[in-house]
Amino acid sequence: MNIKKQPISNSLGQLIFNRNNSNILEIDKEEIISLFKYYGVLLFRGFETNTDIFKQFTSLFSTDFINYAGGAFNRRVINGDETLLSVNDFKSEIKLHGEMYYQQNIPLMLWFFCANPALEDGETTVCDGREFFDKLSSSTKDLFSQKKLKFAVRISKDDWHKKYKTDDLEVLGEMCKNNNTHLKVHEDQSIQLEYIAPAIIPSRCGNYQVFINSLLPTMQLSPDVLTFDDDSKIPDDVVSELNEIAEIITTEISWQKGDILMVDNTRIMHGRRAFADDLRDIYIRLCSPAFPF
Known part of the structure; x- marks a missing residue:
């Protein structure tokens, strides 16, 4: 056709x-x-x-x-x-x-x-x-090459049952293990999750770097969930730079x-x-x- x-x-x-x-x-x-x-x-x-x-x-x-x-x-x-x-x-x-x-x-x-x-x-x-990575300042590229993102969140018993579509802690534990996510279960069966991820990854379809992650919506909706992997805060000027680049290169x-x-x-x-x-x-x-x- x-x-x-x-x-x-x-x-x-x-x-x-x-x-x-x-x-x-x-x-x-x-x-x-x-x-x-x-x-x-x-x-x-x-x-x-x-x-x-x-x-x-x-x-x-x-x-x-x-x-x-x-x-x-x-x-x-x-x-x-x-x-x-x-x-x-x-x-x-x-x-x-x-x-x-x-x-x-x-x-x-x-x-x-x-x-x-x-x-x-x-x-x-x-x-x-790929274009997002190219537009990052040198200092921000260096920062993300040195530090990864850490997502850390506490979830109530009822909420993780819905989120993970199971009420079985063994099943949840296996899911977290397969996702390289650290799981801690509290006495009330609420849970603490921690996952560390790079902000920049190599492309699967070419020899270049890609800025792709969940940083911006997490900082928008749940900023307390996200830090760098050394527990340091993601600087406000870096988040501002990322939002500015996003608006410049966004297609609707x-x-x-x-x-x-x-x-x-x-x-x-x-x-x-x-x-x-x-x-x-x-x-x-x-x-x-x-x-x-």
Whole structure:
């Protein structure tokens, strides 16, 4: 199937248009894989889609879909499928981040589907972590090369039951072990978690460095959770620098009904602008590529 494409923005991704009322399930898989590896983010627009077609399409390129156990937010399950989740748990802004970078085992690939856009605002934001790294000051690059991020949080018994989708401490312990997360259980069965992660990682699709992590939304929503691995505070001027860079290089995805967004979660950070109405309905799937990556 011939496809029509153009950049999503001046510096990011590719927008794949429907041509001649084509079936998205008959798209040239090898061309899409090649574009994905090069650009890191693809937006499919103008195709006939629905929730079932979205699931079929994502399964053409992906495997190992996960259910978001251990995730930071409460996500509504769509149509009883725990691998198909709403991202509308609240309406405020979410700053740029890599998905689930507060644990070791991350989904390598993300898919978003616009079941319905907001009346206004609510754009999904994306940026290239490679470009983000290039724009960091030398001193900030040096800082993040010397120190890692430490996420430390206490969670009540009821909350970790919901977060990890289990009430079994042995199961929780195994999950934490597999994620290289230190677990401490208190007498009231609340838990303390600690996870240490780099802020900068090497790319999987090229010889370059990528700034991708969960620093900005954590500092936005739960700043007490995050320090450096030596327990020192992340300087305010560094956080300001990161927020300034984020705004400079952010691309906004203004959703249209039926849009599908394909994201490399080892390179592309994403977030969201605030919105006010109840119409916005965006779904996500978390997975791994079903091709060498």
